[in-house]
Amino acid sequence: MTQSGWRKPTPALGHADQLARDGEQNSIARTQCSVAVKRVGVHIGLKAADLLLLDTLVAFTQPQDWEAGRRPIVWASNAFLMERTGFSLSTLKRHARRLVEVGVVTFRDSPNGKRWGRRDADGVIVEAYGFDLAPLSARVSEFEALAVALAEERALCQRLKRQITIARRSIRARLEAVQEGRGLRGLWDAFDALLARLPGPRAGSEVLEALVSRFMALLARVEKMCIENIQIENMAPRGVNSDPHIPITKQLHSVTCNSSESEEGGTVAPEQERVVPVDGAKTGSNKGGVCVDLPVILQACPEFATWGRNLGGYIRDWHDFVRVAGELRPMIGVSEPAWALAQAQMGRPVAAAAFALVFEKVHTGEVTSPGGYLRGMAEKAGAGELHLERSFFGRLSEMAA
Numbered sequence: 001m002t003q004s005g006w007r008k009p010t011p012a013l014g015h016a017d018q019l020a021r022d023g024e025q026n027s028i029a030r031t032q033c034s035v036a037v038k039r040v041g042v043h044i045g046l047k048a049a050d051l052l053l054l055d056t057l058v059a060f061t062q063p064q065d066w067e068a069g070r071r072p073i074v075w076a077s078n079a080f081l082m083e084r085t086g087f088s089l090s091t092l093k094r095h096a097r098r099l100v101e102v103g104v105v106t107f108r109d110s111p112n113g114k115r116w117g118r119r120d121a122d123g124v125i126v127e128a129y130g131f132d133l134a135p136l137s138a139r140v141s142e143f144e145a146l147a148v149a150l151a152e153e154r155a156l157c158q159r160l161k162r163q164i165t166i167a168r169r170s171i172r173a174r175l176e177a178v179q180e181g182r183g184l185r186g187l188w189d190a191f192d193a194l195l196a197r198l199p200g201p202r203a204g205s206e207v208l209e210a211l212v213s214r215f216m217a218l219l220a221r222v223e224k225m226c227i228e229n230i231q232i233e234n235m236a237p238r239g240v241n242s243d244p245h246i247p248i249t250k251q252l253h254s255v256t257c258n259s260s261e262s263e264e265g266g267t268v269a270p271e272q273e274r275v276v277p278v279d280g281a282k283t284g285s286n287k288g289g290v291c292v293d294l295p296v297i298l299q300a301c302p303e304f305a306t307w308g309r310n311l312g313g314y315i316r317d318w319h320d321f322v323r324v325a326g327e328l329r330p331m332i333g334v335s336e337p338a339w340a341l342a343q344a345q346m347g348r349p350v351a352a353a354a355f356a357l358v359f360e361k362v363h364t365g366e367v368t369s370p371g372g373y374l375r376g377m378a379e380k381a382g383a384g385e386l387h388l389e390r391s392f393f394g395r396l397s398e399m400a401a
Helices: 011-023 030-039 048-060 078-085 089-102 134-138 140-177 184-196 205-234 294-300 302-312 318-332 336-346 348-364 370-382 388-400
Strands: 106-108 116-119 125-132 275-277 290-293
Touching: 011 089, 011 106, 011 134, 030 048, 030 134, 030 140, 048 078, 048 089, 078 089, 134 140, 140 184, 140 205, 140 302, 140 318, 140 348, 184 205, 205 302, 290 294, 294 302, 294 318, 294 348, 294 388, 302 318, 302 348, 318 336, 318 348, 336 348, 336 370, 348 370, 348 388
Parallel strands: none
Antiparallel strands: 106 125, 116 125, 275 290
């Protein structure tokens, strides 16, 4: 029940009155109240026009009105509020009712239903009737906690959407690469069915997590079929493979290498067999540079390593590493010209290492234009200004922190 008793009581109005009594015990800045409710306005059912009216009411108050033991009451007339907001009388009343229903405003009615008030010499409200904003003061902590939860939900949804995108591109790339195979038509049908179930932009994390599971299950089926096809192809006679085979070390420490490595010729000095230069261009700017072995790169780029294993089942050496990088390239939107430029400037192993770093940053949201980012790395490599080993060891340090 309201104080005057002439307004028809409703459950929403009764709840708002209780919140007003709770809010009277709080001391809080009015700007904090305004910011808190705006951050969650859409989630609690407020529209832009509702927030405009609430902003107008809050602006009418003074800082001392929000101190403990007092109530921030606004007795502005309908004509004043209509002028400030541009609302008609019926629109103004509708938005005022919504603010009460949501529980951020209540009414403090005078016996005759008129709004009025007066302050003392210090500006403190002595007596007032009108819009009571004390419920907003009572719910600031609730709104701030809700804003944090909503931000975490949005971040989770963004990660899940990126996983769906990568899985979707991986499935499409693998299916398009397979010319024939048992069950291929069925896999395409399953893929199309999943694409039809892609949700809208406001889908929650539960829906997205279920969809990620379905895409990953389909990706596993596609990979199984691809592995079977590869095994069949391996049984057929092969031509001579001219690609260099660079073994891998089990050591996780950096190794200094000299400039005698001939990357394109496929000849490697004995002390360099296990490492590949990841600093500078392949044109000789890496003299005296630092080498990073493959386990360090895979440890610093766990997402790349996981997707690489999903594609080929293993990354045993640099040959596998370069192959996986080439297969993952279209999944994050790196064009063939950008990939060709990177390989030309840096050489295939170093370009693959750079791509692994780009792939990792795309997954974490640090990079939104992977093709342009890789081109920039290629340009730095050409100028001898690329320092990939710093990035890899820096990421390992962050993961260990």
